[in-house]
Amino acid sequence: MxxxxxxxxxxxxxxxxxxxxxxxxxxxxxxxxxxxxxxxQFKMAHAHAKDAVYSHLDVAGLQADLESTGLPVHRLHSQAENRDIYLQRPDLGRLLANDSVDKLRRLNSSPADISIIIADGLSATAINNYTGPVVNRLVEKIQQAGYSLAPLLLVEQGRVAITDAVGGILRPRLAIILIGERPGLSAFDSMGAYITYEPQPGLTDERRNCVSNIRDRGLPPVLAVDKLMYLINSAFRLQLTGVALKDNNGLLE
Structure with a gap:
């Protein structure tokens, strides 16, 4: 043999x-x-990524996590009626459904300094996992800095630019959207945060700053909030966000 x-x-x-x-x-x-x-392991990672794309917001759990902020939470929806439409028509994920527009108009509140928006994006899993620790700490830091806050907004089937649709109605000086990022084969639960000064319909992404990969094995929530506060304070000082606002936090003078 x-x-x-x-x-x-x-x-x-x-x-x-x-x-x-x-x-x-x-x-x-x-x-x-x-x-x-x-x-x-590759096949498992691919399965996790697909599951994340089709995951759903745990609305009840998120509302419970955000209760300690003391801020009202309003549930909204984009014009993408379901997940399949959301994936096929990105433009509809950037616009508010008519009933959500009416709901915001009925809030009848004075414009606040900051509006915090939470959207599922391409990974509701990330939002379910990290919204609580990020938003609770962020609200605390924002209030300590003396900024006023609009009610928290929880948007289903939302894209980043839905910030501008919200801004056109509520007129905050600055808006932050926390959104599930596109899943990859090494990270299916990554959350991003986009900051826009004077959000309004018609803006492009060069007017925003992004803090990416917020998760336990990426940028930890505590450090993410510190970075967001640096950008918020800089945005109000310079009265802008986007390519003209550089993240120099932590760099040597």
């Missing part, structure tokens, strides 16, 4: 770099293929 050569997993010279990133590097190889373990 001929001897059969046993094929094992060959080590990868990039292995030490895995300590610094969640990216799919240094997977090793078995012959001309990647190891079975890595193949299965």
């Amino acid at each position: 001929n001897d059969v050569k046993k094929i094992g997993v060959e080590p990868d010279e990039w292995e030490p770099l895995k300590a610094y990133t969640n990216a799919r590097i240094a997977l090793g190889k078995t012959g001309i293929s990647i190891p079975l373990k890595e193949s299965l």
Whole structure:
């Protein structure tokens, strides 16, 4: 009988770099293929990403998490009636449904300094996981800084630019939207925060600042809030957001 050569997993010279990133590097190889373990992990990561895209906001849980802020929470919806339409028609996710427009107009409140908007985006999983710790700390810091706050808005099937639709009605000086980011194969629960000074219909994304990858294995919520407060204070000082507002927080003078 001929001897059969046993094929094992060959080590990868990039292995030490895995300590610094969640990216799919240094997977090793078995012959001309990647190891079975890595193949299965890839399929699992892909499944998590698909699940995140079709995940739903835990509205009751979020309302309970936000209760301690002392701010009213209003539930809104974009013009995308369901998830399939939302994915096929990004433009509808940027606009408020008619009944949501009417609801905001009935609030009848004076314009506040800051409006906080929470939207599912492409990962409601991220919003369900991180909205509570981020918003509670952020509201506390904003109030300590002396800024006034509009009621919290919880938007289903929303895109980043729905901030401008809200701004056109409530007229806050600045708006922050927390939104689920597009899932990847190494992060399916990442939340982003976009800041817009004087939000109004017709703005483009170059007028916004983004704080990305807010999650336990990315930018932790505590540090994310500190970064957001730096940008908020800078935005009010300079009266702008976007490409002209640089994040120099933590850089050496």
